[in-house]
Amino acid sequence: LRVNQDEPMEDYPLKVEGGKEDDSRRFGMGQTTKDQMRTNVINEIISTERDYIKHLKDICEGYIKQCRKRADMFTEEQLKTIFGNIEDIYRCQKKFVKALEKKFNKDHPHLSEVGSCFLEYQTEFQIYSEYCNNHPNACMELSRLTKVNKYVYFFEACRLLQKMIDISLDGFLLTPVQKICKYPLQLAELLKYTNPQHRDFKDVEAALNAMKNVARLINERKRRLENIDKIAQWQSSIEDWEGEDVLVRSSELIYSGELAKISHPQAKSQQRMFFLFDHQL
Template identity: 60%
Template sequence: LTLLSLAALWDHVTMGEQELAFKAGDVIRVLEAQEKDWWWGAVGERQAWFPSSFVRVRVNQEDSGSESVESVEGVDQEETLSKDPRSQNSEQREQMRANVVQEIMNTERVYIKHLRDICEGYIRQCRKHPGMFTDAQLGTIFSNIEEIYKFQRKFLKDLEKKYDKENPHLSEIGFCFLQQDEGFSIYSEYCNTHPAACVELQRLMKQGRYKHFFEACRLLQQMIDISIAGFLLTPVQKICKYPLQLGELLKYTPKDHSDYEGVCAAHEAMKNVASLINERKRRLESIDAIAHWQVAILQWEGEDVLSQSSELIHSGELTRVVRAGKTQQRSAFLFDHQLVFCKKDVLRRDLLHYRGRLPMDGAETLDLPDGRHPEMGTVRNALALRHADTLELLCVLACRKVQDKQRWLQAFARERLRVKEDQEMGMEISEAQRKQAIQNARKSKQGKMKNISYPGHPSPLHHQPLHPLHQRHVTVPTSIPQQQVFSLAEPKRKPSHLWYTFTRSALFRK
């Protein structure tokens, strides 16, 4: 039985078989709408869950009853209008812009209430029970959400000043996002630590007293019927939804509108914010994998890879030409800022021995022609690294095939581009995060050292060998919804949680 036919507001790219995929403008038949965040619907013959926020529907989350929906005629009208904004007349366009502005304002107010409920309903009560929660636990679970609450209150005040209640379509809210551009960066810490918060919450919820305590906090604060895990996911959802909302606002903002330039700039700025947060999260996963790789390398010397690097660019087998008649077979790993050389173990070919590194900062790559060279003899499919200032030759590397050589030349170019982009984006991994990754990897290795194949050589860990990464997402496309960046909250009856399957790199798996 179809309850209502609604128009999709954004594309919904699925991350599992239990989710319903659709494109913006598609008609979705709602079959069940008992859940607040996820509804059961159908597109064509396929039925599955979809997020209610992705359709043109107003959901009154403050009401403990059922959802309140605007008129079906209004939805049908918006479905027609959203297909081609260029064909709309001025009055229709103004109405559509007013709808988007009002949606931004309404969702912002609801979000502020959620943040207030978390800070006053949960954190304040937790601090009254030091016997149940340590400061470290509270920091893990709630991260910097109080700082986010303070920032968002100021941001909402700015929006309210620019919001025209009488003529919402005339509101100039674009520049509000630009004024607070740097402030949104505080979400990075929260999003990066959210997986750890989920783990800690799951651990505590196994004990009845914590489960009852959090439920009592919710009832005392008169919060809506969402678990604490659902509330703690709202900041992750919010920061990733801003580019989508601004993209929709831009669609209905004519070029002669006083807010057009502001909305354009805000749209790009918030895409960059979401992109940087996403990239930092991915980079933290990368350093964790790199740390596990390093502790599996035998006879490691010198500083950790993570002291300078945070991502693997490329890896493969190379022949290092020392001089005419003398070569060395090496497994090479190109990270940002450095190239690491290893040698395969004589008996265990899946084990690697450390054999040195070269700094890439200040180095340049040369494509060597095939033939005889004065110092290196005859070389084929070779390239050289030399110091950019002194022109001192650092090393000569030969590949088996010309295709391999081209891949390495491209990889060295990507490494320099990666370093430049990181500087421009402000990509930074703290010293504490790097050290923690190494400590975790060493603890993990110690737990596996009991399985010894022969003296002095531990069995290879599951992440060996290290494979190259060929893709990197620099920006978040506007057509991809927020659960592509960070997965959405799980409805009560949805069997599987999406968070733990998001962007898990297979970088170090067999």
Template identity: 35%
Template sequence: APGEEPPGDGPEPWVGGLHNSNNNASPAGRLGPRNGRPFSPFGARAPSAEPSYVERVVLEIVESERTYARDLRSIVEGYLGKIIDAEEPLLRPEQVSALFGNIEDIYELSSNLLQNLDSCDNDPAAVAVCFVTRSQEFDIYTQYCNNYPNSVAALTECMRNKQQAKFFRECQEQMRHALPLGAYLLKPVQRILKYHLLLQEIAKHFEHKSGDDYEVVVEAIDTMTCVAWYINDMKRKHEHAIRQQEIQSLLLNWKGPDLTTYGELVLEGTFRVHRVRNERAFFLFDKALLITKRRGDHYVYKNHIPCSSLMLIESTRDSLCFSVAHYKHIKQQYSLQAKSAEEKRVWTHHIKRLILENHHAIIPQKVR
């Protein structure tokens, strides 16, 4: 029932689950004593009374944020600060920028959020309000996450330099960190994708699933889910953009414009094509379908069809087949055989969507 303790003795399953993906836990998975005394944040209660599931989740949010803020501080002061204060520049300015991104902004936000959380008196609704009121501020994580691949590349470059690698090792030893800088730079990416999961744990076990308190928890979940979704979407687009550049560099006999002019890469796949001996590699962009042939690591250009001129013909005889063609050259169809019904469904779905989107784009306003 809502609000009840999870059954069983010993550490509950959720304790490990909440900690594992963020590395912000005490070694045993439970929060340890602070200043030598056990936590007693739940107001006046009998010494033997156990906190409820929701109270434990709230405590997890607050204390893991405390650990997270401390980790961020160690990056800002223990690494970045020392680089800035060094008499002789250890890293080039562009290396510093790529390596740390906007980590100082992230640290400031986490510190402010922690102050708010500490003043909530472990009230789940008050904790939820902290996230709702700061919803706009979490946008800075998008910048950090988008820069994260650059951070990894910059750190890899630094570790190849003996002097820089020695400096980072010394910083790590001075702070007595078991993990190197790279593990700490990953923490903001992990943390921002964790908030909505923690808040969901509160909602799942909330005693009264109605009223203002519950509604604000749901609003906080929606807020942080949107942030997580947006960051994941940006990450996906970033990965697709990198792949697009890679395809461009491997494309032979292409006389057209830069592939970025065709928008985002939506799908790519290899298909058997009717009456063609070798398989063809297809790349579906927002504005065009690119048809190529593999040659080693390269792709040899064969054809491309703008999505505004693309036709899709679905086979009624073969559940795995579908055809594409330029509507002005209907006889030059490409009859593709998918490897599974799901692959066919995904490709035909996106082709239909892009045909519609591009079709609307070229219809004159007067005709609409």
């Protein structure tokens, strides 16, 4: 998961100051057109959330529930590896879509004030961090299982019984990763068509920054886990390791390179490979 948090701010509408016209008027976009564009973005947000809820429901009820009935094929640990915390995400998203629908103005969608919903759930959305970090493990476990025909047939039967579209399970499990990446893009588009005088403007602006921060946090946690994994692999490659594990105090390799070891002034220098980790000095 890597999200570009640095969207060009020049695309966003400018606040009206000193009687100057806003972006929509300077570029020839009338208010009616801008309201229609905002309506389109709002409708897309609501529609995609409803589709996403159905998608999560299909995974939880179509796959996980069926897998739990087959203890002869799956351990609980395997299911945790394959599906991560997607059930927690499903519960969170059900509440989120209800909050969105309460703020949705059916008669005048462009007047909907949805920014506060994203602000309210920004902390809960951090549960995506665990899911995104686990996703590579899920892919590896699925790849291992689908080399055995009975698992291929079982997963296909689950899909057909739930009447899901013709996509493999690993494709379905990628959706939450894509979803958390899409929120900043949707909010940037919404902000673009929200007038500074709109009651939702400040909340949408804050929500965009909040969701960028969520994506940034997820990326940072993923980077740390990748660093920890690299350190663990590095240490396991060294024979006859002595002392405590590097990971007891460190989580990042700061620098590595060759240094010359000199025991005393007259001694011949010896080339050594040195590694500098955080919190070791």
